[in-house]
Amino acid sequence: MAATKTPVLRCQHLGIQFGGLKAVDDFNLEIGESELVGLIGPNGAGKTTVFNLITGVYKPTEGSFYLNGVQMNGKKTHKIVHAGIARTFQNIRLFKKMTVIDNVKAAMLRELHYGMPQAILRTPKFWREEQAITERAKQLLAVVHLQGKENLEADNLPYGEQRRLEIARALATDMKLLLLDEPAAGMNPTETEELLEIIDYIRDEFKISVLLIEHDMSLVMKICERIQVLDFGTTIAAGTPEEVANSPKVIEAYLGKDNEVVEGI
Amino acid sequence: MTKQRKIAYLLNAVGVVVIFALLMALFAAGVFGTSTTYIQGICTTACYTVIMVASLNLVVGFMGEFSLGHAGFVSVGAYVSAIVSGALAGKGLSDLGLFLVAILAGGLAAGIMGVLVGIPALRLRGDYLAIVTMAFAEIIRVCFCNFSITGGGKTLSGILKLSTFPRAFWVMVVCVTFMYMFVRSKFGRTVQAIREDYIAASAAGINVTFYKVLTFAVSSFFAGIGGAIYAHYMTAMIPTNFNFNYSAELLSEVIIGGTGSLTGSIIGAVFLSALPEAMRQFATYRMLCYSVVLVLVMLFRPGGIFGRWEFSLTRVLGRLTHRRETAKKGA
Numbered sequence: 001m002a003a004t005k006t007p008v009l010r011c012q013h014l015g016i017q018f019g020g021l022k023a024v025d026d027f028n029l030e031i032g033e034s035e036l037v038g039l040i041g042p043n044g045a046g047k048t049t050v051f052n053l054i055t056g057v058y059k060p061t062e063g064s065f066y067l068n069g070v071q072m073n074g075k076k077t078h079k080i081v082h083a084g085i086a087r088t089f090q091n092i093r094l095f096k097k098m099t100v101i102d103n104v105k106a107a108m109l110r111e112l113h114y115g116m117p118q119a120i121l122r123t124p125k126f127w128r129e130e131q132a133i134t135e136r137a138k139q140l141l142a143v144v145h146l147q148g149k150e151n152l153e154a155d156n157l158p159y160g161e162q163r164r165l166e167i168a169r170a171l172a173t174d175m176k177l178l179l180l181d182e183p184a185a186g187m188n189p190t191e192t193e194e195l196l197e198i199i200d201y202i203r204d205e206f207k208i209s210v211l212l213i214e215h216d217m218s219l220v221m222k223i224c225e226r227i228q229v230l231d232f233g234t235t236i237a238a239g240t241p242e243e244v245a246n247s248p249k250v251i252e253a254y255l256g257k258d259n260e261v262v263e264g265i
Numbered sequence: 266m267t268k269q270r271k272i273a274y275l276l277n278a279v280g281v282v283v284i285f286a287l288l289m290a291l292f293a294a295g296v297f298g299t300s301t302t303y304i305q306g307i308c309t310t311a312c313y314t315v316i317m318v319a320s321l322n323l324v325v326g327f328m329g330e331f332s333l334g335h336a337g338f339v340s341v342g343a344y345v346s347a348i349v350s351g352a353l354a355g356k357g358l359s360d361l362g363l364f365l366v367a368i369l370a371g372g373l374a375a376g377i378m379g380v381l382v383g384i385p386a387l388r389l390r391g392d393y394l395a396i397v398t399m400a401f402a403e404i405i406r407v408c409f410c411n412f413s414i415t416g417g418g419k420t421l422s423g424i425l426k427l428s429t430f431p432r433a434f435w436v437m438v439v440c441v442t443f444m445y446m447f448v449r450s451k452f453g454r455t456v457q458a459i460r461e462d463y464i465a466a467s468a469a470g471i472n473v474t475f476y477k478v479l480t481f482a483v484s485s486f487f488a489g490i491g492g493a494i495y496a497h498y499m500t501a502m503i504p505t506n507f508n509f510n511y512s513a514e515l516l517s518e519v520i521i522g523g524t525g526s527l528t529g530s531i532i533g534a535v536f537l538s539a540l541p542e543a544m545r546q547f548a549t550y551r552m553l554c555y556s557v558v559l560v561l562v563m564l565f566r567p568g569g570i571f572g573r574w575e576f577s578l579t580r581v582l583g584r585l586t587h588r589r590e591t592a593k594k595g596a
Binding site (some may be wrong): 034055057076077078081082087089092094095096097098102103105106107109110112114116119120121122127128144169172173194 | 267285395415442446450451452457458462463464465466467468469470472473573
């Protein structure tokens, strides 16, 4: 990464405390343009909490984070989304009783400038803008291989497709940084393979950076350029996949003290 | 597609005019004999009930929040419009002008009240919001019982009889069209997204609070208009008219008709405001019947009779033309 460029995301000493528990402590991370960074760690390490901090669900009690050099902490979730950070959820959160295309269109609110009078009178501006986002929503659905399913109810999609629809919805917000919370959880190997292709494609096509939480180690090792490992809220290792895989601390966190099995990762 | 839509709009408009003409013709021909005025009254009642129920459906059906205080907004609209029309009477406005000004004033007052109540109340969800809205309606009622301008605890009478059936009918048509357009635009889509999952909605860049308050205000606005027509139809009212029972009645009409279906609200409201009149002799058992019907609906059609189904001419036309095309292909 060119050190001179402003990183897309920079977290500085980010931390949050719930009562006496430091869920995340002194979290530092820089993500450059089009970079794919993995965030791993055992259950309860604080990975999703980091996501919740970066997306404004929680307010950090310490430190701060910047998107393209602009400080973001303390801002509301929708403001942060507008600034360019979008996410998916560990336990899929779709607008279940809405159609697939409406799920995507709901995230394009900012592209619709018509007001209530125009909506009620159905002015040409209304039709033009609605038409435009419908087109774009269709394109985004094609990106995640959901073409032809526009008018199904989101709830009726199979699991893997629901995960992909969540990605399409995140893409619709026109973000610069995509946070994926266990995108491959519960997927079979074929679906995971397809997902990887999609992630690769959107990274190139939309020039976005990705921060990925994943439990599937082979996946993380395969696609991430850098990995940061959390345990009990603190960073215990960071670096390339090889460095991390061989870090004694990581091995200890995942497997306990005996480190014979590690080569298999 | 667009052409089909235009045809559908046109047909809808024609349909509405035909219904109106039919009713007016029936009244004029004196089919109902001596009870013409009475039937006309029931139709007026149905019109403003449709507005109230449809507006409540915006909150309950589309936004997915429970409001037990709709009568509060209705009463704000009713009283404000009555005061306005009383103050402006004889100032050179025509009856129709006076009527329109009064209902707009009632609607706006209720809408503003919706914003004021919505901002603090919509931080809450579910049961808690229901309790707060109920409390609001009670507060309003008690206020109207004590303000001298609203007649104190006594009946506020002598309101001009401005709500004729044609006026009520056309105001209803306009209001329902507005609400339908609202629901079928970015506003409705956003609000439905919030209903489905507010966390995901904010993660999709939606300002959840803003759109909730906005919808609540729009809903209150139309409730106020409904109330204004009510006031100018009844010509006399007492704050206890707008008690919890009234809110519950409106809510049960929404639920029976179908949460999230304006078609359901219209049919539910028409049916349920005509039914008690038709069965006057059983009036005592009305609320009992409502409860039984509500329980039955909840058991067998949890989404209401129409669920989220919406009548759409475009769809009907699409299906018809499709069938014709396939028939042609087959032949």
